Amino acid sequence: MSLLQLNEVTQAYGSRKFINWKDRSKKILSNISLFLEEGTCLGLLGMSGAGKSTLGKVILGLERPQYGKVLFQGHDIYNTDKHSYQKIRRDLQAVFQDSYSSVNPRMTAEQIISEPLENFEKLTLSEQKRTVIELLERVGLSEEDLKKYPNQFSGGQLQRINIARAISLKPKLIVLDEAVSSLDMVNQTLILELLKQLKADFGLSYLFITHDIKAAYTISDRLGVLEKGELVELYDDKNQFFTSVHPVVKEMRDSMLAEYPRFRSVRRA
């Protein structure tokens, strides 16, 4: 049994009054089927408008698909009993693109990271504080940051706090939706390193959704390509992305910027 499995997930908006409702409505996702094994990272690449955010929401249980199933640890997340659902909510976490809007600006770092612990665990105040400090240190911050507010942190630091919160319940799968896209290059590299380390230390699994090919390549084991709501390619070996002759993938590769001036293609002589 895979940790996460999607069966023919389809999401559409539009009228269902007509018999041929599929033709009249706008399909955001079409027939997406994929699986993710525990301890691995699946990267999902897609340009703007490909359906990435919608897919992320569907997988997280935030948006019920028109058709198809999302199975997490064998349970249909949109059709399961309350007890199983509680467990799913613990084991399935998320980190989003905008670190500032992912937190309550009136809560301290300590309060932000404690929130899931308070909701799901029964720890004493001192145990909770100790756990939060450990989590802060895990993500490269420190005890000094406990009482600080979000506006006192940089985007990169705040994203580390979001990650600390996401791992606080020792989840099984974390959905990372453009999680490093708003950070500058050095911070991107550092956060990706952190995520890789945490994956190794805690046996985490990731679903890394992004338009950034290099970031996806760095962290993923397998790569999927989303285009206009369809999963057009799924590579078990991420290196296949660079040898594929699929037109969508070729276009993506050609659009990449060379980080070595000698290989640049925008400037003509």
Added chain:
Amino acid sequence: MRMLGNEQSNVLQVRDLHVEVKTKNGAATLVQDINFELKRGEVLGLVGQSGCGKTVTSMSILQLLDRKTTKVTGSIKLQGHELNGLGEKEMRGIRGKDIAFIMQNPMNAFTPVFTIGHQFIETIRSHTQWNKKQATELAIEAMHHVNLPDPVKLLKYYPFQLSGGMLQRLMIAIAASLHPAVIIADEPTTALDVNNQKKVLYHLDKIRSEFGSAILLISHDLGVISEMADEVAVMQNGRIVEKADVFQLFDEPQHEYTKKLLRARTVLPFDQSVIHLA
């Protein structure tokens, strides 16, 4: 091939730029000892992490920093004329016409309550004596130049009806329409995905080669810098720590910080095989 020029051939010349801001604990320096020049048709890449002072530098060239709380010293010469200390009225005549600015998030560059046609034409007419018809023609031509589809129809749209990539190309069209001597592009591709990124850079380069505009390209992305720049200045903590020809900087970085930035690049399988060939 770059021509050796004297001070006169610099379109933009910044000397000893120093920006301070007043805080309750005294004056804090934002940037200091900033020296660089831009030549006609050339691209200077300004690279560094968030907070290093790249945007403060560009804002001070445009004289857009708050005059009450910030102090800008040093010389900023545009085609020989000193900009530092110029009044707001004179700067408004220069901004948009002699120096154009392309900002990071295209959505923030436009007001949502007017059509893009209205905003484009207003910009053109505020700097020229042309009537509405002539300004509209110029706008349409500029939009064709950046491959925006169906410009006549697009002029009637509101900003929210265009995608990020299209808005950014529109911003380039507006910036270039009056053939400015200098274009300052601050993180012009950061909000866009790879397909749009390359298109935007391509159009920026086209304007450079066809109209000879000098470009100050600010980015934290080494890919953008290496694709576009002739010369690169690396900023850290408000100072330029290294400045060199782009090929030289990438091949033989001198400063530790430059080396650190270059190490943060991702090496992909196809990069590796091609690097060995070179």
